[in-house]
Amino acid sequence: MSDDLELAEALRAAVGDFVRRVRTLEAMPPGQLAALGHLGREGALSIADLARREGVRHQSMTRTVHLLAEQHLVTLTPDPLDRRQVVVVITPAGSARLTEARHARAAIVADALRTLSPEERDVAARIPAVLRRLTP
Template sequence: MSDDLDLAEALRAAVGDFVRRVRPLEAMPPGQLAALGHLHRDGALSIADLARREAVRHQSMTRTVGLLADQHLVTLRPDALDRRQVVVVITPAGTIRLTEARRARAAVIAGTLTHLTPAERDIAARIPEILRKLTP
């Protein structure tokens, strides 16, 4: 059991360090990118749904959505099933911005892959699949 805990701690620390080093290179705040990612992947969502997915307060997500709307990256429209509700929809500009941010992040990571040996690159190629299996 202790070996599993040690491995879990090592993974947690390594992934955390990796994210902290890549995140500052992003042109948009992480919360805005996360909201755009949910909308791109899942389609129109209410602010409450976005807040739940990101584990933030409704008020925080309202601010995030407002900032995205100010940049014309999302629009708000009445829900098709319940006209009293409002849903957030990613715009074509939002999709472009999300794609650009993802490509920029991937380019930074790709640049660091040059430091790996061929054997390490083979291991790195398996990491995404392994991490997906570890995600609850």
């Protein structure tokens, strides 16, 4: 394997491990949090659009959206252009829950950063910009 491929695999594995570890500490299921994240960033979406963005079946996203609706984190309204479709809108409570989850994740990472040496913290400070450059 070339040096670039070895580095790519090491980065992929480390980022994957990091994300999985942070997710295990979250209070809300990842699928629900991901759906709220899309709605918070993009605004109202159909269940089909949410399913496409998450790469899940429509039925799975319908279940997720209904769980969010039961918690009053989203509202469901008929699509004005296609009454067969439902538009999902994040509620103020959903936005607050999303913000809480983001802050909780940041706190988990902040706690982990405190274990690093000053040199490691300097390296960690550069990681977000490097990862953004690597993102196609």
